[in-house]
Amino acid sequence: MSKKGGGAASILKLIVPAGKAMPSPPVGPALGQRGVKSMDFCKQFNDRTKDLVVETPTPVAIYIKPDRTFTFDIKSPPTSWLLKRAAGVAKGAAQPGKQVVGTISLKHIFSISQMKAKDPALSHIDMKSICKSVIATAKSVGIKVVQ
Numbered sequence: 064m065s066k067k068g069g070g071a072a073s074i075l076k077l078i079v080p081a082g083k084a085m086p087s088p089p090v091g092p093a094l095g096q097r098g099v100k101s102m103d104f105c106k107q108f109n110d111r112t113k114d115l116v117v118e119t120p121t122p123v124a125i126y127i128k129p130d131r132t133f134t135f136d137i138k139s140p141p142t143s144w145l146l147k148r149a150a151g152v153a154k155g156a157a158q159p160g161k162q163v164v165g166t167i168s169l170k171h172i173f174s175i176s177q178m179k180a181k182d183p184a185l186s187h188i189d190m191k192s193i194c195k196s197v198i199a200t201a202k203s204v205g206i207k208v209v210q
Contacts, residue, residue, distance in 0.1 A: 072126045072127055072128045072129075073097065073126075073127045074124055074125070074126055074127075075093055075094070075097065075124070075125040075127060076122065076123070076124050076125075077089060077090065077093060077122075077123055077125065078120050078121065078122050078123070078141075079108060079120075079121055079123055080117070080118045080119065080120060080121065081112035081115035081116065081117060081118065081119040081120075081121045082109050082112050082113055082115065082117045082118075083109070083117060083118060084104070084105040084108040084109050084112075085105060086101035086102055086105055090104065090105065094125070094127075097127050097131075098131045099125075099127055099131055099133055103133075104125065104133065104135070107135070108123065108135070108137075111137060112137065119140050119144075120140055120141060120144055121137055121138070121140060122137075122138040122139075122140070122141070123135050123136065123137050123138065124136045124138070136183070138182055138183075138184070139178055139179055139181065139182045140178075142175065142179065142196070142197055142200045143155065143200055143203075143204050145175045145178065146167065146171075146175065146197070146200060146201050146204055146206050147165075147204065147206070149167050149171040149174075149175065150164070150165030150166065150167050150171075150206045151165060152164045152165040152206070155203075155204035155205045155206070156204065156205020156206075157205075158205075159202065159203050159204060159205045160202070160205075162205050163205055163206070163207045164204075164205045164206060165205075165206050165207070166206065166207045166208070166209050167201065167206055167207075167208060167209070168208070168209055168210070169208065169209075169210060172194055172197050172198055172201070172208060173194060175197050176190060176193040176194045176197050177190075179193055179197065180193055
């Protein structure tokens with residue numbers, strides 16, 4: 064006898080550049096081995112990220128159902144990327160805590176925290192805690208926060 068209702072959806076997590084999703088690696092092979100057409104995902108993803116800055120690394124969770132259909136959720140860019148962009152540096156410190164590669168103000172911390180607070184995973188956390196987390200990430204990347 065066959066089961067009714069189907070199985071659970073599998074989840075695939077990727078970081079894809081906003082507006083630049085193509086069926087080449089890492090998107091194509093990851094979706095292809097699960098039987099999903101990568102061009103369908105790329106068209107939908109590029110359409111939903113067209114108002115973001117092009118090339119922004121965008122985390123996406125793709126939920127693939129047993130019948131090979133899919134849905135996906137787009138999350139906010141990584142905190143470290145936002146901090147490096149605000150500080151105007153290309154990469155973080157080789158020795159965080161000892162080396163400082165850039166500085167940002169509390170205004171930048173607050174604006175990044177507001178962006179992160181819109182993420183559904185962080186919606187239940189208060190703004191003060193998100194700001195503390197962003198400051199800790201800045202320290203781990205080698206960016207100094209000034210008043």
